[in-house]
Every structure is written in structure tokens, then in C-alpha cells.
Amino acid sequence: DQQVKQNSPSLSVQEGRISILNCDYTNSMFDYFLWYKKYPAEGPTFLISISSIKDKNEDGRFTVFLNKSAKHLSLHIVPSQPGDSAVYFCAARTQGGSEKLVFGKGTKLTVNP
Amino acid sequence: GAGVSQSPSNKVTEKGKDVELRCDPISGHTALYWYRQSLGQGLEFLIYFQGNSAPDKSGLPSDRFSAERTGGSVSTLTIQRTQQEDSAVYLCASSFLAGGADTQYFGPGTRLTVL
Numbered sequence: 001d002q003q004v005k006q007n008s009p010s011l012s013v014q015e016g017r018i019s020i021l022n023c024d025y026t027n028s029m030f031d032y033f034l035w036y037k038k039y040p041a042e043g044p045t046f047l048i049s050i051s052s053i054k055d056k057n058e059d060g061r062f063t064v065f066l067n068k069s070a071k072h073l074s075l076h077i078v079p080s081q082p083g084d085s086a087v088y089f090c091a092a093r094t095q096g097g098s099e100k101l102v103f104g105k106g107t108k109l110t111v112n113p
Numbered sequence: 114g115a116g117v118s119q120s121p122s123n124k125v126t127e128k129g130k131d132v133e134l135r136c137d138p139i140s141g142h143t144a145l146y147w148y149r150q151s152l153g154q155g156l157e158f159l160i161y162f163q164g165n166s167a168p169d170k171s172g173l174p175s176d177r178f179s180a181e182r183t184g185g186s187v188s189t190l191t192i193q194r195t196q197q198e199d200s201a202v203y204l205c206a207s208s209f210l211a212g213g214a215d216t217q218y219f220g221p222g223t224r225l226t227v228l
Contacts (some may be wrong), residue, residue, distance in 0.1 A: 004155070006155075021127070043117070043204055043206075043220050044204070044219045089155060098143060099146070099163070099208070100160060100161055100171075101158065103148075103155055103157075104155050105153065113153065
């Protein structure tokens with residue numbers, strides 16, 4: 001049973017436009033959500049996170065939105081740049097549990113010049 | 114400073130052989146995690162070490178998998194009698210503290226191929 005779902009395996013956008021990556025989860029015990037970015041042959045790198053007590057967190061061009069009632073979060077990148085092309089993983093952590101992260105399968109973002 | 118390092122970067126082995134994968138976490142990080150990513154899948158948690166506490170082994174897929182962390186630093190993941198379904202990228206991560214919002218920093222991974 002996949003607890004964190006990224007239903008779009010790929011996304012292609014034009015440079016300068018907004019990229020929106022979506023993530024849905026099923027476990028209501030998740031209290032913390034993260035986005036990681038991964039380039040080929042490298043480990044994932046942390047991008048941005050959000051606590052379940054918030055509905056928005058912004059860091060430069062990156063904003064994460066959380067809708068707890070819908071169990072949905074999204075990552076907005078604006079403006080998108082070619083260097084943003086990578087695989088983006090959504091991850092979640094369970095309140096009061098182990099510190100392990102539960103990951104989605106990832107969305108491959110391609111930003112075209 | 115140096116990030117998380119893993120060795121080897123690639124490992125090809127024959128079915129039935131044992132393999133050892135190594136992780137050097139960031140100095141001073143007390144928490145260490147192992148994940149694996151099979152083709153087309155997300156990262157799957159395997160095991161978690163925090164200081165001197167008993168490790169959380171809940172993600173290990175079978176008793177052929179084991180891991181240890183010596184001296185609170187370097188960790189070794191051992192897979193005995195490897196099977197073709199063990200082929201994946203094995204990723205190690207470390208964090209300064211467990212709990213709270215502490216970020217997990219990942220190494221580049223070891224790509225394991227079982228023939």
C-alpha cells in the first residue's frame with residue numbers, strides 16, 4: 001500500500017513558467033513533509049519542507065503548499081529554470097514514530113530553454 | 114565540509130554471493146539511515162540507527178539483510194545470498210539529530226546489480 005503517491009511520473013515546462021508538482025498521501029499520522037531533488041548518479045538533496053501545522057512554506061523560487069483535509073501537497077517552482085530539471089521526490093514522516101521517511105516514486109521535471 | 118560518502122559506487126555480483134556496502138556519514142551526525150531505490154520506485158526505508166539506541170530494523174525486507182554501525186560512525190549494510198530482486202541503488206543518509214525537523218543528507222548511493 002503506497003502511502004505517498006506522486007501520480008505524475010513526468011512533467012515538462014518552459015523556462016520562466018511555473019512548475020507545479022503534486023503529491024498525495026493516505027496516512028493521517030504524517031506530521032512533516034519534505035521535497036527532495038535528485039540528479040542522475042547523485043543522492044537526493046533536501047529542497048524544502050513543511051510541518052503539518054502550516055499550510056504554506058516559501059523559500060526563494062520554491063513554495064510548498066499543504067492541504068491537510070485533502071491530504072495533498074504541492075511544490076511550486078517559479079520561475080522555472082533549466083537547472084531545475086531533475087527528479088523530485090515527495091516524502092513524509094510519521095508523528096511520534098521512527099524518523100524514517102516514506103517517499104513517493106518521484107516526478108521527473110524537465111524545464112525546456 | 115565533506116558530505117555522506119558511500120562505497121563502492123557500483124557493485125556487480127552473482128546470485129548467491131554476499132555483499133557489503135559501506136556508508137561514512139557526515140562527522141558529528143548521530144542518526145544514520147539506509148534506504149534503497151529499485152527501478153521505477155521511490156526510496157524504501159531499510160534501517161535507522163540513532164546513537165546507542167537499538168536500531169529500527171522494520172524496513173529490512175528479509176533476514177538476508179543486516180546492518181551495523183561501528184563506533185557511532187561508519188555503517189555497513191550486508192546482504193547475504195544475494196538475489197536478483199536485490200538489485201537496486203542503496204542510499205545512506207545521516208542527520209545531526211533525530212526528531213524534529215532535522216534534515217537527512219544523502220550519499221550518492223551504491224548501485225548493486227545481481228546477475
